[in-house]
Amino acid sequence: MSTEHLVEPSADFPVRDYGPPRVHYLNWRHTIASWLLSRDHKRIGIMYLVSISIFFVVGSLFAAIFRLELLTPEGDFLQADTYNKFFTLHGVVMIFFFLIPSIPAVLGNFLIPLMIGAKDVAFPKLNLASWYIFMVGGTIGVAIILLGGLDTGWTFYTPLSSSYANTHVFLAAMLVFITGFSSILTGLNFLVTIHKMRAPGLTWFRLPLFIWAHYATSVIQVLGTPVLAITVFLVGIERIWGVGIFDPALGGDPILFQHMFWFYSHPAVYIMILPGMGVISEVIACFSRNRVFGYEFIAFSSVAIAIIGFLVWGHHMYVSGQSMYANLVFSLLTMLVAVPSAIKIFNWTATLYKGNVIWETPMLYAVGFIGLFGIGGGTGLFLGTTGLDVPLHDTYFVVAHFHYVMVGGMVMAYLAGIHFWWPKITGKMYAQTPAKISAIVVFVGFNFTFFPQFLAGWNGMPRRYHSYNADFQIWNVLSTAGATVLGIGFLMPAFYLGWSLFFGKDAGSNPWGARGLEWEACTSPPIPHNFEEIPVVTQEAYAYTGEETVSV
Amino acid sequence: MSEHHIVTPKTYLKNLAVLMVLMALTIIAAKWPVLHISQTVNLAMALTIAVAKMMCIILIFMHVKFSSRLVMVFASAGFFWLIILLTLTFCDYASRFWHSPTAVSPYLG
Numbered sequence: 167m168s169t170e171h172l173v174e175p176s177a178d179f180p181v182r183d184y185g186p187p188r189v190h191y192l193n194w195r196h197t198i199a200s201w202l203l204s205r206d207h208k209r210i211g212i213m214y215l216v217s218i219s220i221f222f223v224v225g226s227l228f229a230a231i232f233r234l235e236l237l238t239p240e241g242d243f244l245q246a247d248t249y250n251k252f253f254t255l256h257g258v259v260m261i262f263f264f265l266i267p268s269i270p271a272v273l274g275n276f277l278i279p280l281m282i283g284a285k286d287v288a289f290p291k292l293n294l295a296s297w298y299i300f301m302v303g304g305t306i307g308v309a310i311i312l313l314g315g316l317d318t319g320w321t322f323y324t325p326l327s328s329s330y331a332n333t334h335v336f337l338a339a340m341l342v343f344i345t346g347f348s349s350i351l352t353g354l355n356f357l358v359t360i361h362k363m364r365a366p367g368l369t370w371f372r373l374p375l376f377i378w379a380h381y382a383t384s385v386i387q388v389l390g391t392p393v394l395a396i397t398v399f400l401v402g403i404e405r406i407w408g409v410g411i412f413d414p415a416l417g418g419d420p421i422l423f424q425h426m427f428w429f430y431s432h433p434a435v436y437i438m439i440l441p442g443m444g445v446i447s448e449v450i451a452c453f454s455r456n457r458v459f460g461y462e463f464i465a466f467s468s469v470a471i472a473i474i475g476f477l478v479w480g481h482h483m484y485v486s487g488q489s490m491y492a493n494l495v496f497s498l499l500t501m502l503v504a505v506p507s508a509i510k511i512f513n514w515t516a517t518l519y520k521g522n523v524i525w526e527t528p529m530l531y532a533v534g535f536i537g538l539f540g541i542g543g544g545t546g547l548f549l550g551t552t553g554l555d556v557p558l559h560d561t562y563f564v565v566a567h568f569h570y571v572m573v574g575g576m577v578m579a580y581l582a583g584i585h586f587w588w589p590k591i592t593g594k595m596y597a598q599t600p601a602k603i604s605a606i607v608v609f610v611g612f613n614f615t616f617f618p619q620f621l622a623g624w625n626g627m628p629r630r631y632h633s634y635n636a637d638f639q640i641w642n643v644l645s646t647a648g649a650t651v652l653g654i655g656f657l658m659p660a661f662y663l664g665w666s667l668f669f670g671k672d673a674g675s676n677p678w679g680a681r682g683l684e685w686e687a688c689t690s691p692p693i694p695h696n697f698e699e700i701p702v703v704t705q706e707a708y709a710y711t712g713e714e715t716v717s718v
Numbered sequence: 719m720s721e722h723h724i725v726t727p728k729t730y731l732k733n734l735a736v737l738m739v740l741m742a743l744t745i746i747a748a749k750w751p752v753l754h755i756s757q758t759v760n761l762a763m764a765l766t767i768a769v770a771k772m773m774c775i776i777l778i779f780m781h782v783k784f785s786s787r788l789v790m791v792f793a794s795a796g797f798f799w800l801i802i803l804l805t806l807t808f809c810d811y812a813s814r815f816w817h818s819p820t821a822v823s824p825y826l827g
Contacts, residue, residue, distance in 0.1 A: 361788065388792075389799045425807045476802055480810065490817055492810035 186593050186672050190691040205290035206694060210297055211276035212591070214267060217301065221263035224311075228256035230653065232632075233646045241633040249632035250317040251333070255310075257320030258338065262345050263304055265572055266434060269441035270387075271300070271352055273583045274380050276591060278356060280684035281374050283365025283703065285695045288358035296351040303345030310334045310341065319630065321431070324412035324423040328404045336405060339398040346391045349437070353387030356380055365683070367703035371465070374682055374707045375458060378465040379444025382472035386433045386440075390476065394430035397423065421487050428479035436475040438572060439539075440468055442579025443510055446532050449582050450514045451708045452680040453529035454521025458708050460513040467506035474503040484555045493552045500550035507543050511536060522712045526678065527598060530605035531582035538574025538612065542567060545620070560630070562641075563623025569616045581608065581659065588663060589673030590684055593691040596666035600658060608655035614648025679714030681707065723784035733778040740771045 191208045195201075201209055232252045235243040244252065275293065279286055287293050310316055316338050318327040327335050360381050364373070400411045401423070410416025412423040451458045458464060480488055480496030514536055523529070545567040549555050558564065585605075589595050622641035627634055634642070676685040684692075687701040747753050747763045754760060777783040782793045 357792075385795075389796060393803065421810075422807070425810065426803075429803050429807075476799060477806065480806065487814075488810050489814040491813035492806070495806070495809060 185674070185689075186691070187689045187693050189693065190593065190689065191694045192592075192691050194694050203294070205286070205294055207275050207279050207287050207290065207293060208591075208692060208696075210293050211272050211274075213297055214271040214275060214300070217297075217304065218264050218268050218272065221259050221304065221307075225256050225259035225264060226653065226656065228252045228259065230649065232256070233649045235632055236634075236642045237646050239634050239636040239639050244632055246632050247317060250319075250630070251315035253630060254316050254319050258316065258341075259307060260572075261320055261434075261438075262342065263300075263307060265438040265576055266349060267300060267352075268438075268580050269445060269576070269583060270356070270380060270383055270437070271296075271348075273445065273580075273587065274356060274383075274441060275352070277587065277684060278359060278377065278380060279363070280590075280688055280692060280696055281377055281682060282360065282363060282368055283683050283687070283697065283701045284359060284363040285697065285700075287355045288362055289355050292351050293355055296348045296355070299344060299351070300348035303341050303348065306337055306341040306344065310337050313337075321427065322398065322401060322423075323427075324401060324404075324418075324420045325414070328401050328412050328423075329415075336402055339402045339405075342398045343395045346395045349387045350391045353384035353391075356384040357388065360384075365701050365703055368683075371462065372703055372706045373465075374444075375447035375461070375464050375468075376441075376444035379440045379447070379468045382468035383437050383440045385469075385472045386437050386475065390430045390433045390437075393426060394434075397426040397430070400426075421483070424483050424486055424488075425479070428482045429476070432479040432482065433472075433475045435568075435571065436471050438576045439579075440471060442535070442576045442583075443468065445579045445583035445586070446514060446535050447510075448680075448682070449528045449532040449586050450517050451710065452586070452678055453524045453526055453532070454518050455524070455710045455712045455714060456517050456521035456708075457710060458513065459516035459519075460509070461707070463509050464513050467509045470506040471503065474499065474506070478503050478550075481550050481555070484552055485559050490552075497550055497552045501547070504543065504547055504550075507539075511540055511543075524716060525602075526716065527601040527605055528582045528586035528678075530602060530609075531578050531585060534605065534609045535575055535578040535582060538570055538578060538609075542570030542572075542575055545570065557626075558623065560628055561623035562619040562627045562629055565629050566616045566619035566623060569619070574612055574616070578608070578612075581605070584659070584663075586678070587684075588666070589677050590688070590690050590692070592667060592670075593673055593689075594666045594670035595673040595677060596662050596670055600662045604655055604658035604662070607651060607658065611648055611650075611652030611655045615645050615652050616648070618642070618644040618648070674717060677717050679716050681709055681714075723781070725778070725781065725784065729778065733774050737771055737774055740767050740774070743767050744771075 191206055201213065204210060204213075232244065232249060235241070235249060235252075241249065275287070278284075313334055316331075316333045316335065318331050318333070318335060318338070322335070322338065322342075360373075360377060403409050404411050404413060404416070404418070408416060410418040412418040412420050414420065447458055447464060477499045478496055480492055481500045483496075484493050545563070549558060549564060549567060585596075585601060618641040622638050622645075623629075625638065625641075627638040627641070673690050675688065675690050677690075678685070683701055683703070687697060744764065744767050747760065747767065753763070776793060780793075782790060
């Protein structure tokens with residue numbers, strides 16, 4: 167192993183490998199109250215991990231049910247209105263309770279203080295409050311499901327949501343409003359933590375790219391989410407008191423809803439994917455044993471995505487009645503936002519070049535991410551052009567595109583991150599062979615599920631219908647079969663990661679031979695306050711020499 | 719440190735008085751027929767008073783005036799983002815009827 171360290175070796179930080187500590191954050195208190203009232207960012211991260219995993223299972227079950235319906239062209243399993251509820255609930259649960267909170271709330275909460283050499287986040291009580299607010303939103307979500315569901319689509323378009331839908335739109339508006347504050351407070355906490363609590367010597371350009379990605383994400387959360395909260399609040403006002411805001415019959419404008427909704431909801435896509443990009447930067451650097459190529463470019467591309475991402479929302483509205491001139495402006499801006507994303511893809515690939523690439527499980531997911539996000543991003547450009555979007559709008563091409571970005575991109579990155587930091591989080595190492603098989607099954611199952619949807623959409627199959635033209639059946643059978651494989655791939659980690667908790671061998675503080683404070687100055691699992699003494703950082707991030715060894 | 723700046727009750731009371739005066743101005747501008755010059759002028763008047771009230775609240779009650787530059791940057795960023803929302807949304811409304819040379823935008827009169 168190299169003798170160079172991110173942290174200056176001293177009596178306090180002798181060199182790695184610290185053995186597992188006698189008292190760590192998982193065992194220092196055992197009561198339920200010690201978890202539910204914990205202000206420890208690591209425990210809060212674990213509580214988010216458990217919560218969002220449950221929501222992920224629920225959201226996946228909704229998808230499994232409507233994929234079964236789509237096996238045949240006739241609506242023979244679900245009625246039209248039930249089908250509408252299932253795809254709506256799938257979208258709402260997955261977006262608000264899995265995709266948005268997953269990496270920031272789980273990995274971000276757990277890792278940001280560790281990575282910057284802090285003992286906790288800036289506002290630990292606020293952090294705990296964020297989780298409770300999230301759970302209040304989740305409880306409303308469960309109530310909506312039990313009371314009969316929601317059928318507006320996760321987009322809540324007016325006038326359907328404000329005037330016509332007879333389902334629980336008001337509760338859903340409350341859910342979005344409340345859950346949004348969880349996201350805002352998490353973002354606020356991260357911004358202050360990153361600004362104010364970095365260890366001595368940890369300058370902005372020594373920060374891991376995971377931190378840069380979370381910084382950019384937090385800016386979007388803080389500045390974008392309030393607009394969504396206001397928008398759903400206005401829908402509620404119109405629905406209950408008949409105040410004319412979006413309903414033309416009352417003097418409102420339904421397209422105004424789309425402007426306000428997408429002003430948040432397009433940047434929300436970057437809330438979902440930017441932290442994933444941060445994970446990929448860490449994993450690619452570690453498993454190619456290489457300094458990240460163009461560190462500054464990747465760091466600033468995160469900030470550029472956060473800003474330019476706010477200028478492109480109109481590309482969701484080309485066929486809504488928005489002016490053709492606005493369409494042109496939004497289309498041009500959409501081409502711009504692709505540039506920073508492409509910079510990241512090129513730089514990760516360049517990092518692999520002449521690296522000492524090691525094919526451990528997190529790396530398999532990371533490489534899968536690059537390919538699938540590349541396809542998802544590329545097809546986004548198809549949809550960003552004003553002409554081509556017209557025939558493709560509201561077809562399965564759009565469904566396939568955003569699942570390539572959200573599942574192929576974000577979920578792959580999340581799984582890469584979970585597999586990468588699992589030894590740090592739990593102190594235990596999982597079995598490598600089933601983990602690698604799972605990564606391959608997820609990759610194959612994912613493509614098997616969603617690539618046929620590109621073809622169905624390209625040939626004109628509209629989204630959000632429970633019955634369809636028989637010509638499209640082949641693509642739907644393939645997609646449902648693929649979803650089965652994907653489901654198996656997603657279930658596998660539950661078994662081998664769960665197994666590792668009880669029977670896995672001790673991971674050691676740095677099993678991957680990785681760089682970074684969380685690996686080099688911290689035990690696995692970390693002690694309650696992370697560090698015995700705040701470390702002093704003397705090097706830039708990713709100072710890999712190629713000589714580090716993996717010990718799994 | 720600027721974060722520990724203590725604002726005296728007197729400052730708050732002065733600020734409250736200014737806000738009350740501005741509220742009175744809002745009502746006068748809305749209700750007094752003499753000031754009903756045109757829709758555009760009245761809108762400008764109402765918005766000017768609203769911006770003045772907003773600045774009193776943000777700068778004094780929310781302590782931005784006494785905070786670090788970093789806090790000022792973040793407070794300003796919120797307005798920058800609001801300008802993005804309004805500008806691009808109104809671009810749509812302003813140009814929605816351009817492609818029809820005979821039509822007039824109902825939004826712009």
